[in-house]
Amino acid sequence: MALLLLGLLGLWVLLRTLTRARAPRPAPRWPPGPRPLPLIGNLHLLRVSQQERSLMELAEQYGPVFTVHLGGQKTVVLTGYKAVREALVGTGQRLADRPPIPIFQLIQGGRGIFFSSGPRWRAARQHAVRTLHGLGVGRAPVADKVLQELRCLEGQLDQYGGRPFPLALLGWAPSNITFTLLFGRRFDYQDPLFQSLLGLIDDVMVLLGTPGLQLFNLYPRLGALLRLHRPVLRKIEEVRAVLRALLAARPPPGGGPVHSYADALRQQGQGRDPDGLFSEANVVACVLDMVMAGTETTSATLQWAALLMGRHPGVQDRVQEELDRVLGPGQLPRPEDQRALPYTNAVLHEVQRFITLLPHVPRCTAGSTRLGGYLLPEGTPVLPLLSSVLLDKTQWETPGQFNPGHFLDADGHFVQREAFLPFSAGRRVCLGERLARTELFLLFAGLLQSFRLQPPPGLGPAGLRTVPAPAFTMRPPAQVLCAVPRPRGR
Structure with a gap:
């Protein structure tokens, strides 16, 4: 009798399971x-x-x-x-x-961090977050590296003696900070490998924003027939060749302390890895993602910040007055100074809001x-x-204008706004947000301590171009600025 009851119970459970499995799914409501x-x-x-x-x-x-x-x-x-x-x-x-975006499927094949999904993405992201924290991101070790790079950038600008310099030069410092974290070494600005890698990254970002690539993503079969993807794939292969050479130059992974993101990836790959999350192909894919994202976004934002200071000299006046009053000459900014520099902090936040770098x-x-x-x-x-x-009209008083007052209260105190989401939010929030915030504040404040940023001779502030150049991000158009040394800032 007991066996019969157990059999009937098992049959009932099976029938319930099959009924649920066959139950129709709710119809989509678009x-x-x-x-x-x-x-x-x-x-x-x-x-x-x-x-x-x-x-x-x-x-x-x-x-x-x-x-x-x-x-x-x-x-x-x-x-x-x-x-x-x-x-x-x-x-x-x-x-x-x-x-599955067609061009990124061809480039990464579902590997890497930024265009992967599921368990592969979660494992790669968690590993990157742990590694960046271990390397000092958000803490004093990385802040010190940023300030060292600031001095190198100032030395480069000093060579121009106040004469016009290309705006893109400002991107060298944040790019070098990224390379230091990824490969455990910084490059001299004149190093041919450094210049070559920056040039290749620039080419890729421009190609990814072309109408031809947009057409390829919409109609991949037609795009493949027209070979619209070929130029960017060629450039990507050149970037990969440089990255493989840099990875090969690192010492073999061991059990000692990790000095770079690349070292951490290779060390993780020495253990049990049944899913190939840390295979050579995925290591290169992850490094490629970090190189492209870590250089382009922060570099472009710093360029925009300098350009907008040249375009709005009154705002620059107030930033430099605050820096001189709070820090004084010769005192380098530190991350903890942001609270004491509410206007400088507000200006930097407004730059990021106004440019909408990654729409x-x-x-x-x-x-x-x-x-x-x-x-x-x-x-x-x-x-x-x-x-x-x-640019939400319900969240910002003057969304279409460059207005640092968006982040200040009536008493001039800095106000963090919930609608400030340049780094996105949720599970896919930018994993380099803390690094980018540290870099941007220290480099921006340090530059304005030392230099007056202004248009080249014969051009007024309104003559500086602020219509974004065609690219994967909303990067500023190529042009020149002057960095005139400020004696008080030294």
Whole structure:
């Protein structure tokens, strides 16, 4: 009798399991959006050079959560602080994946950190976070490295004696800090390998922002037929060759202290690694991601900061008055000085808000996901439009203007704003945020202590160009500035 009851119970459990497995899934409920045309979808509604602005205009008609067809790809767009933050922070792992972007699938094959998903991404990210913390990011050791690099950058600017210098030169210092953390060594600014690597990174970033690459991502078969991906793949292979040479130059991994991110990756690969997370191919992929992201974003932001100081001399006056009053001549800034420098801190935050350096990076639903009252099926590409948060009219008094007052209260104290999301939020928040914040503050404050940044002779502040150059990020256009030494700052 007991055996019969157990058998019936087992049969009941099996039937319940099968019934649940066959239960129909809830039908997707898509947000509203413009009607797509055959083949092109809604591409006719998007300006090639200002897609994010076009999407923000569509949001005024269809709401903060809407559907747009990018060619044949059905994509959900999130705009405004409330919708973007709710999605990034409130969905956990369900919106932590990346969609398979064709060009990055070719470049990385699902490896690396920034365009990978699932267990591979989680393992690579956790390892990177632990390693950067161990190397002193967010603490005194890295701050000291940044200040050493500041002195090297000042020495380079001194050679111009106040004459015009190329704006891109300011990117050398943050790039060298990244290389120091990745490879355990800094480069002399005139080192051919340093200049070659920076040139290759620049070429890749420009190529990734071209209309041809956008067309390739939308129509990969047509793009492959037209060979639109070939130029960037060639440049990527040149970057990989340099990275492999730098990795090979490091001493063999052992059990001693780790001096660089590359050393940590190789050391981890010496142990049990059944999933190949620390294989040579994935090591190179992770280093490639860190090189590209770690150099481009901070370098471009520092260039923008200098350009905007030349464009707004009154703001620069107030920053330098505060630096002179609080720090005095000869005293280098430290990370802990940010509280005592509220206006300087506000200006640097406003630079990052105003430039919207990386307008959006796509996400992908890892399962059925509810967003804004809609139900999206697994694998839906989602665009959280960060530029729409940084320019949200409900969050900022003058979103289209460069206004440091956005981060100051009536008494001149610094105010952290919840809608300040240049590093994104949630599970995919930029893993280099702490490093970038330290670098930007120390380099920006140190430069303005020592130099007056102004347009070249014959050009007024309004003559400095601030329309972003075409690239993967919203980088400043190439031009020159003058760094005139300030005796009080020395």
